Amino acid sequence: MNGPLKRAALACLLMFGLLMLNVNYLQAVRADDLRADSRNIRNFFDRYEVERGRITAGDKVLAESVDTGSNDFRFERRYPEGKVYAPITGFFAPESERDMERAKNSLLNGTSADLLIRRSIDLFTAKQTKGANVDLTINPKAQEAAYKTLGASGKKGALVAIEPKTGAILAMVSIPSYDPNPLSKANKAEVNKAYAKLADDKDQPLLNRAIERTYPPGSTFKVVTMAAYLESDDTLGPQSQVDAPQLLDLPNTTADLPNSGGAACGSGRVTLSFALERSCNTPFGKIAMDLGYDAINDQARKFGIGGDPLAVPMPVAASDFGPEEDKAALAQASIGQRSNQMTPLQMAMIAAGIANNGVVMKPYLVNKIADSEGGEIESADPEEFTTAISEDTARKLQEMMINVVNNGTANAAQIPGVTVAGKTGTAETAEGRDPHAWFISFAPAEDPKVALALMVESGSAGDDASGGHTAAPIAKSVMEAVLGR
Amino acid sequence: MSTPSVEPVPLPAKRRLAQLAMLAFAVVIVMFAYANVGLAIDKQIPSGMLTYGLSLGGFMLAAYLVLARFAPWADPLILPLVTLVNGLGLVMIYRLEQAKPPAYGASPNTQLLWTAVGVVLFSVTLIVLRDHRALQRLTYTAGAIGLFLLISPLLPLIGHSENGASIWIKIPGVGQLQPAEFAKLALIVFFAGYLVAKRDVLALAGRRLLFIDLPRARDLGPILIVWGFSLGVLILQKDLGSSLLIFGTFIAMLYIATQRTSWVLIGILLFVGGAILAGMVFDHVYARFEVYLNPEDPKLFARELGGSEQLMQGLFAMAAGGILGTGLGQGHPEKIPLAISDFIFPATGEELGLTGLMALLMVYALLVQRGLRTSIAARDPFSKLLAGGLSFILAWQVFIIVGGVTNLIPLTGLVTPFMSQGGSALLANWILIALLVRMSDAARKPPPQAIQDEGMTQVFQR
Numbered sequence: 021m022n023g024p025l026k027r028a029a030l031a032c033l034l035m036f037g038l039l040m041l042n043v044n045y046l047q048a049v050r051a052d053d054l055r056a057d058s059r060n061i062r063n064f065f066d067r068y069e070v071e072r073g074r075i076t077a078g079d080k081v082l083a084e085s086v087d088t089g090s091n092d093f094r095f096e097r098r099y100p101e102g103k104v105y106a107p108i109t110g111f112f113a114p115e116s117e118r119d120m121e122r123a124k125n126s127l128l129n130g131t132s133a134d135l136l137i138r139r140s141i142d143l144f145t146a147k148q149t150k151g152a153n154v155d156l157t158i159n160p161k162a163q164e165a166a167y168k169t170l171g172a173s174g175k176k177g178a179l180v181a182i183e184p185k186t187g188a189i190l191a192m193v194s195i196p197s198y199d200p201n202p203l204s205k206a207n208k209a210e211v212n213k214a215y216a217k218l219a220d221d222k223d224q225p226l227l228n229r230a231i232e233r234t235y236p237p238g239s240t241f242k243v244v245t246m247a248a249y250l251e252s253d254d255t256l257g258p259q260s261q262v263d264a265p266q267l268l269d270l271p272n273t274t275a276d277l278p279n280s281g282g283a284a285c286g287s288g289r290v291t292l293s294f295a296l297e298r299s300c301n302t303p304f305g306k307i308a309m310d311l312g313y314d315a316i317n318d319q320a321r322k323f324g325i326g327g328d329p330l331a332v333p334m335p336v337a338a339s340d341f342g343p344e345e346d347k348a349a350l351a352q353a354s355i356g357q358r359s360n361q362m363t364p365l366q367m368a369m370i371a372a373g374i375a376n377n378g379v380v381m382k383p384y385l386v387n388k389i390a391d392s393e394g395g396e397i398e399s400a401d402p403e404e405f406t407t408a409i410s411e412d413t414a415r416k417l418q419e420m421m422i423n424v425v426n427n428g429t430a431n432a433a434q435i436p437g438v439t440v441a442g443k444t445g446t447a448e449t450a451e452g453r454d455p456h457a458w459f460i461s462f463a464p465a466e467d468p469k470v471a472l473a474l475m476v477e478s479g480s481a482g483d484d485a486s487g488g489h490t491a492a493p494i495a496k497s498v499m500e501a502v503l504g505r
Numbered sequence: 506m507s508t509p510s511v512e513p514v515p516l517p518a519k520r521r522l523a524q525l526a527m528l529a530f531a532v533v534i535v536m537f538a539y540a541n542v543g544l545a546i547d548k549q550i551p552s553g554m555l556t557y558g559l560s561l562g563g564f565m566l567a568a569y570l571v572l573a574r575f576a577p578w579a580d581p582l583i584l585p586l587v588t589l590v591n592g593l594g595l596v597m598i599y600r601l602e603q604a605k606p607p608a609y610g611a612s613p614n615t616q617l618l619w620t621a622v623g624v625v626l627f628s629v630t631l632i633v634l635r636d637h638r639a640l641q642r643l644t645y646t647a648g649a650i651g652l653f654l655l656i657s658p659l660l661p662l663i664g665h666s667e668n669g670a671s672i673w674i675k676i677p678g679v680g681q682l683q684p685a686e687f688a689k690l691a692l693i694v695f696f697a698g699y700l701v702a703k704r705d706v707l708a709l710a711g712r713r714l715l716f717i718d719l720p721r722a723r724d725l726g727p728i729l730i731v732w733g734f735s736l737g738v739l740i741l742q743k744d745l746g747s748s749l750l751i752f753g754t755f756i757a758m759l760y761i762a763t764q765r766t767s768w769v770l771i772g773i774l775l776f777v778g779g780a781i782l783a784g785m786v787f788d789h790v791y792a793r794f795e796v797y798l799n800p801e802d803p804k805l806f807a808r809e810l811g812g813s814e815q816l817m818q819g820l821f822a823m824a825a826g827g828i829l830g831t832g833l834g835q836g837h838p839e840k841i842p843l844a845i846s847d848f849i850f851p852a853t854g855e856e857l858g859l860t861g862l863m864a865l866l867m868v869y870a871l872l873v874q875r876g877l878r879t880s881i882a883a884r885d886p887f888s889k890l891l892a893g894g895l896s897f898i899l900a901w902q903v904f905i906i907v908g909g910v911t912n913l914i915p916l917t918g919l920v921t922p923f924m925s926q927g928g929s930a931l932l933a934n935w936i937l938i939a940l941l942v943r944m945s946d947a948a949r950k951p952p953p954q955a956i957q958d959e960g961m962t963q964v965f966q967r
Binding site: 022024025027035038040046051052053054059 | 806820822827836840863874881893896900903904907911
């Protein structure tokens with residue numbers, strides 16, 4: 021019987037051989053697909069297995085991972101400051117993440133190649149690897165002041181504040197905002213429901229108005245037109261005279277360009293400073309038509325408009341001066357209408373460039389990234405973005421913008437003891453809707469610590485004075501917060 | 506001076522000390538694994554580790570002592586190998602219970618208790634059954650018991666069905682039992698006894714057709730009866746696994762007894778015919794084939810009854826384990842349906858990886874090899890067939906269930922021997938091991954030494 025027994029033994033060997041081959045085949049060939057399969061719930065658990073790094077600003081913790089002790093979803097992402105910082109932090113949903121959570125995901129979750137050394141040390145010391153902490157440039161006082169005062173207006177809007185000398189973003193507010201906490205739970209169904217509700221909201225709380233959308237900048241764009249004019253001729257200054265008719269004839273159209281409310285602008289021949297203070301339309305329309313499309317567009321490009329798309333590190337929507345059409349279109353674009361579209365961040369960069377004597381610094385949000393033990397991985401290195409105007413032109417513009425605040429449409433932005441420079445704006449949008457109110461400013465003018473742009477959707481009753489009335493006090497509170505007043 | 510030097514007959518070594526050392530090694534591995542689970546889940550050595558380790562060590566020491574006393578010549582590897590697999594099963598069930606939320610039904614303490622009872626039955630078998638050939642006298646009794654146990658789940662009052670399969674009986678006050686596990690032992694005893702008696706006629710009668718020897722039509726009776734019973738189990742109890750297990754083992758034993766390849770071919774033909782028939786008639790059999798061929802199909806994945814989800818969850822788990830595994834306590838094996846029973850192999854694969862699975866398969870293969878070695882060394886046909894049948898059924902069962910959960914063959918539910926949670930299988934398998942140990946003792950025991958210099962002895966030779 022030993023013969024067939026030996027063959028039976030061979031059969032058993034064959035069976036075990038097949039089983040062993042098959043488990044190897046499974047690992048060598050099929051495992052990658054199985055691991056990537058969307059039905060493999062482990063992919064989903066992995067997101068919650070690591071203690072993600074914190075996102076902080078100053079002494080505020082904006083996002084942190086809390087150990088829930090659960091086996092499946094160990095760490096839950098929490099946002100103690102909720103709505104105020106949501107457009108910056110974003111959220112950490114079961115299958116996706118947004119904004120800073122997305123832009124710095126590999127560092128926050130510890131998988132980045134930059135954390136290789138840390139991971140190796142953790143491996144040897146048997147410590148669980150944690151993600152790196154991301155510290156933002158945001159000034160919590162300014163951010164909170166902006167959220168509070170802009171929120172108090174009851175309107176939708178956005179504000180960006182920049183440190184002119186570095187480009188560090190000090191505040192970035194978008195209203196209405198959303199609470200990232202319910203979007204960062206591990207329960208997919210609940211998160212999807214909460215997300216769908218926000219996505220369907222007609223007020224678009226998920227939209228970061230500061231960088232993800234462009235608006236016509238209105239009269240705030242006049243500083244760019246003015247810059248182009250001053251750059252075109254060194255002899256020009258705040259006191260140079262320009263024509264300021266009540267109506268500017270737009271060639272090849274039946275329409276005329278009026279001043280705001282159809283009012284006269286001084287005596288019809290005014291200084292540049294006066295034109296800016298009163299935000300007259302006709303002199304700027306005329307200047308633009310005289311200089312031509314290329315001059316204005318080049319100046320806009322020098323401020324960073326229409327160049328390479330920015331990332332702060334979240335991608336920023338492209339601002340655009342508009343295509344070359346006819347003179348009438350140019351006149352309108354030069355006062356921030358027509359196809360002229362700017363993000364609030366872009367307008368803040370313009371204000372910051374003027375404040376920083378013509379040099380626009382590249383805006384950024386991340387101040388420092390350090391591993392879980394505090395070892396620095398990267399830190400901000402302020403970078404010149406463009407040189408928009410000469411120092412001389414910058415001084416002249418600063419002087420005129422100071423006058424706007426002291427004598428013009430933006431007197432609500434005055435801060436006792438501090439020289440504030442600014443420019444209001446009113447941007448016509450759709451027929452029958454109140455125009456957007458804009459304000460760009462910086463302070464102190466002689467040693468700028470903060471430059472900002474602020475936009476309130478439908479925040480103006482129709483003229484710059486009313487827009488300034490809405491926007492300037494908000495800007496003032498933010499500047500005061502930065503300056504520690 | 507004048508006495509011729511007599512070459513002492515070399516005795517096979519008992520290797521009792523080596524066995525004790527290997528047994529201790531197996532228990533130490535299991536204790537480390539247990540500590541590993543605790544450290545990974547709670548960051549501390551589990552408080553019960555000592556009790557747990559001491560109990561397992563204690564049981565195995567008891568089994569060892571019984572073995573050393575009652576079967577001293579037994580193969581030294583069998584007990585340590587079983588201890589290792591049984592212990593790893595206990596660790597996996599403990600680990601599945603520690604998951605948050607725990608895997609459904611995981612109960613390591615009950616399993617530890619069943620292990621103890623298993624060791625008791627192992628000991629009792631060794632003590633009571635001094636000569637396994639006594640079983641040969643019980644051939645037809647064993648056959649009757651086997652059949653009764655097999656059909657008992659269908660009987661009123663005690664029968665009980667769960668998950669669509671009627672494979673349970675309920676005994677008031679004791680709990681549930683899966684009689685098929687014991688039936689397979691009784692049936693193997695029956696097959697061995699029956700085939701030893703009939704092997705000559707089954708082996709020799711018949712005529713040659715082309716290149717194979719066909720048996721006579723009237724000798725087809727036994728194989729057809731077993732085939733019919735297997736189909737009955739499949740149809741009435743919806744238990745694909747046991748049906749395949751019993752039929753396959755019968756064919757293997759028939760082949761070992763008769764040396765006739767034609768039996769294997771007839772068996773395979775009958776099996777394939779039966780499978781095709783069952784596939785056409787029964788949706789649940791057809792569903793297994795569909796799932797086997799295309800487990801990734803989203804439609805099959807989503808199908809509630811007979812879908813591929815549980816198979817895929819097992820494959821996901823093994824893929825997650827990779828080469829070295831996530832480490833005990835660090836994966837998510839509790840997400841596999843039936844992780845404590847049919848799918849304990851993929852659950853182990855997730856945490857111990859390909860490496861762990863290869864080692865585990867190797868341990869099973871070694872165990873089977875020791876059994877088959879016993880069979881080859883056995884001195885009488887009944888022992889050879891019994892040991893061969895018991896070893897083969899172990900290998901065959903591992904092949905069916907592991908092949909099923911790893912998508913090598915269509916999945917049919919069976920327990921993974923010694924690992925899956927469940928008292929019946931554990932007890933039956935411990936008895937199986939006791940029988941193998943008993944037979945290996947008999948096989949390795951040196952024959953009584955002939956007394957030399959006896960003077961004139963008349964030797965008769967037949």
